[in-house]
Amino acid sequence: MPKVQLIGATGYGGLGILELLTAHPEFEITGLVARDIRSGRSVSDIYPHLQGRCELPIATIDEITVGDNADIVVFSTPDGVSQQYAKSLNDAGIRFIDYSGDFRFKSEADYGKYAGKHPSIRNDAHSVPELLPQAAYGVSELNMDSIGQADIVGNPGCFAIGIILGLAPLFDLDIVENNLALVDGLTGSSGAGKKPAPLQHFSHLNDNVVPYRVMNHQHTVEAELVLGGLNGTKPATVEFIPHLLGTTRGILNTMHVNLNRKLTRQNLLEIFDEFYSEHHFVRVLDTAPTLKDTLASNYCDISAFVSDDQSRAVIISSIDNLMKGQSGSALQNMNVMFGFDPALGLERGPLYP
Amino acid sequence: MPKVQLIGATGYGGLGILELLTAHPEFEITGLVARDIRSGRSVSDIYPHLQGRCELPIATIDEITVGDNADIVVFSTPDGVSQQYAKSLNDAGIRFIDYSGDFRFKSEADYGKYAGKHPSIRNDAHSVPELLPQAAYGVSELNMDSIGQADIVGNPGCFAIGIILGLAPLFDLDIVENNLALVDGLTGSSGAGKKPAPLQHFSHLNDNVVPYRVMNHQHTVEAELVLGGLNGTKPATVEFIPHLLGTTRGILNTMHVNLNRKLTRQNLLEIFDEFYSEHHFVRVLDTAPTLKDTLASNYCDISAFVSDDQSRAVIISSIDNLMKGQSGSALQNMNVMFGFDPALGLERGPLYP
């Protein structure tokens, strides 16, 4: 049974994969690591909802060796952390998956574009650029083979995966005019993590909608690279306006593209159906996806609509940002890396109502 | 002091104008009318929050004469109701304002386009088309003069007014390519009124986002006509995707246009500043508007952003759908009709936090 060491165990990302792994039949957790926690304290002390479910102790990063007693290390950590451990893990033949942008890019130049847009990365240079080419980008629906063989997987950004899954079939067919997509993204608060902050303060966010970082979010970089790479005709442009909502979980992206040939709605839905026919976690719907219909599950729900003159399309995708947008995708990738069914341990369905 | 008769007093629209009129120094309420209410019952019996504030009795429509003892009748009623009383009121020289689409259009043909898209209008024909040309469309910021002289005012749709105010300066200058705007609208639940329904059922809507009537909402018709009329070069197209949110009040529209000449963000903000310099209730912001910053007030907050290549603009507008989107605009129109300061009785500011 593969052994997993989890770095960053007490953030929402760590919590997400911890809960999934606790119930997974084929992985064994051998270490939990977190900052700012009194060493040895049980994770259920900090999160009472885990009482009776997971009582593992937490270590500080100083007390352990990253990679020790592990077949895979999961970094649910901010940008820049996994870079520090990447070389030694790689040299030791220990695989790892990282939740930040550290290993989402194939080249130093692409990473630099991302880092330059990121609000908290100060030094745009990657510290181990030589490892970037061997890292796989963790969208299983597009990169199953490379993920299966990779030692390093860069788990995708939560906004990015919803945009990519929603637009990939169209970019793949090269039917998007100018490779340009306009995206209004709606997100719950949990994507910002557990750290109290003014934007996520309840009195401010409740009953509110807050557009932020208008046309200036770093997740567009990976979406543009992946989508542009699907047809190779020209760089993709994703004009993205994120909106923070007064809800905890979920990302719903509403995406507008001009089509370079006329299509009916039926044509469009068939394109999606075919593209995702082998992919359990993408559901193509006749009706518009809603935020709640994917809540707590690993699904990405997608539907598509066409303007009366058949020249423009609107694609809507919905995910749970902490599942398909983070830990669900991470586990799906880990399943692929170790040859298990991609859906193993991800059977939990949406929570409705 | 002008006398007001209110038809439809117990819906959210009626409630909104009732609360405003109760505190208004220059209007007198002389009649409240509602369906399905036991005659003579006080409005505070039905709505306890009005206890000690407004104890007026409610009559049924059969017990009163529409227009009786009134200088103006406010119809906060569904489509089709005011049409039935329009001719007799007009003949009697009694002014009226209507919340539905009955008098938002200048011609039978335009009304027909709207009626054809409306989910609950069965007969597309207008019953008093001869009165349409004399009705004013109730966006005071654009039509102050015609509203001031009108006997009939068609109060705008809640989505429409946010779209129109957000795009009017650009259409007026004819700088929108193809007169085409793509709009993602986010709305609270109260726009659907007080009648319990599956979409507005708490367990369904809470924590949810529900796109609905994708590219098929009747409010686009009036927005397209008004915006297209501002430059007269070609019909406007508003591609509109409404999203229902788990919040009570507010509409935030995020709007995308291609510009037919390059503009900086500074240029754009100056265009808005100038266009609305005389208009108290439109606030042009440096930061993105939020839903909550207009909550409970009559403001429309607007900001604008430009893509890196200066070829595309994103405009965001925020209103309280029951105020600027309904009763606030209605009172503003009534103030204009009777020569009062447009802001009289609308001094209440946003409720934050």
Add this chain to the structure above:
Amino acid sequence: MPKVQLIGATGYGGLGILELLTAHPEFEITGLVARDIRSGRSVSDIYPHLQGRCELPIATIDEITVGDNADIVVFSTPDGVSQQYAKSLNDAGIRFIDYSGDFRFKSEADYGKYAGKHPSIRNDAHSVPELLPQAAYGVSELNMDSIGQADIVGNPGCFAIGIILGLAPLFDLDIVENNLALVDGLTGSSGAGKKPAPLQHFSHLNDNVVPYRVMNHQHTVEAELVLGGLNGTKPATVEFIPHLLGTTRGILNTMHVNLNRKLTRQNLLEIFDEFYSEHHFVRVLDTAPTLKDTLASNYCDISAFVSDDQSRAVIISSIDNLMKGQSGSALQNMNVMFGFDPALGLERGPLYP
């Protein structure tokens, strides 16, 4: 593998048990029945979140025979429904579990007390009173043996089970003065089901707290009978004030009792620990339970506090009203009835954040 027929499959109760049974390794669903659904339609047509998870067709009650091809029938139906089928099922040796109050009482007299308080039961008489004595009351933590042998299980009321589990250890020890408990119950909206109604209308309930049926809720009857029965010294009185909250799921009961002997908080927690030592789904916490820490799970979290003079105790319990308060308990009971581990198929943990 026991076969299950589910009556009332499209309400929130039916949906809850359907989702659990779909993932359960030891039960097979052989029939779904609902009112007001076009016959033959798939349940995932009505609830898109089930797409790819459960595509079973739904029959109307007229098309099927209740009990046909079933080892157990689950009635997730309003009061009065299962009474109609009880005798024929019982005669045929088919077990059933009912979500309403039909089989929660041991005598016609007790049922009458409940029925008299119920807002929608018009005829207080039970139609098959002779079956009441053989029905088990479905709180597994108290009645494991009788449930295991019962042909009929009356699933408990959602408020009742949280009150009963929170107070049982104290009533069992007969340390509650006058057998009197004062209970403020806070509930999410989903307990009222999927039918749109004014109290559950989003615009009304959002940001609201609505006390209702103050000291007049029918669930107190079963709580009083069960608690009073634990020490047999005198009838129990539960003075209950339900409060409807603007949240979808969860019931948190805050309960006040006078103690007839002095106890420290430590004493109290030990009493609870011991009482529930064998019961997986009751977690005794050092900290006050929160609504969210049981969300989506079958746990009942409990903690207890004592006044400075040690004469009064406050007990707080938290459950997910659709899980431990309804379908989770139902499945737990079904597991007990068929000799499975009580927790089988109920492994899903709380959804946090």
Add this chain to the structure above:
Amino acid sequence: MPKVQLIGATGYGGLGILELLTAHPEFEITGLVARDIRSGRSVSDIYPHLQGRCELPIATIDEITVGDNADIVVFSTPDGVSQQYAKSLNDAGIRFIDYSGDFRFKSEADYGKYAGKHPSIRNDAHSVPELLPQAAYGVSELNMDSIGQADIVGNPGCFAIGIILGLAPLFDLDIVENNLALVDGLTGSSGAGKKPAPLQHFSHLNDNVVPYRVMNHQHTVEAELVLGGLNGTKPATVEFIPHLLGTTRGILNTMHVNLNRKLTRQNLLEIFDEFYSEHHFVRVLDTAPTLKDTLASNYCDISAFVSDDQSRAVIISSIDNLMKGQSGSALQNMNVMFGFDPALGLERGPLYP
């Protein structure tokens, strides 16, 4: 026109009184002071919802003299701040009102009880105890005369005022057994202020109910003193369990007392009606108060219920914690202090829906 200097202008309390004063016809704001704000910045820079409404600059405490150019100073500041300025203001004959507990108590001993329970007061000693006897406790409905003559007013705690108004008529008549009340208080998040914190983090609080400081909240001290003082027979005990809700505004207290004589519900409601007959802001309702029916207004809604045996009563009160629970009461007190109608500037009604 009396001049007001506001200390602590950018917290929720400061914001609340600022908005009220901006619209008040008889007070003039002559100074805004706040910590941690770049000096000279306009308050509408920090709070965009004030744009076009209040553009006053903010000074730091070092730049101004407290009391300068002021007839009254409002301290919307944490415990301990106004104590530092009290003596010099008092000596200079400048009146002040304080939002903290600094001047809610008549004696050093009583203040010490409060300070000892307060989570952030380290030194229980009051620094100007000699001023305590001359301060009035700011519940206008009970202390109109003393407030009118006071130089110092201690504005009540948000929980305390709802408890006091709800129980005062019963304690005044000395009909509460043992002067003991059990209170479950439900509060929105805004009472905790604008500072981001784990309990008020959106992802934690949304859809949650969190009981906290069970039987250990400092507001009980003032409630016990005021209520006990009304009949003088024995000290009052308020056993209080606060619950934090996922809503922004509002406090609903559900209060249980044993009656020392039998009363019908009608008796009880008449007692309340009579007690508050002269008090505009207390509304006695036939139905249970709801949180939303007082939202954004200065009302305290109250109703009362009696157990079947007429031995116990349940009283429910609802306020907006930032209005009647804070700035609304402060302005009401200021009106009384300067001889204006208590309701001046407080005309705004509840925001429904």
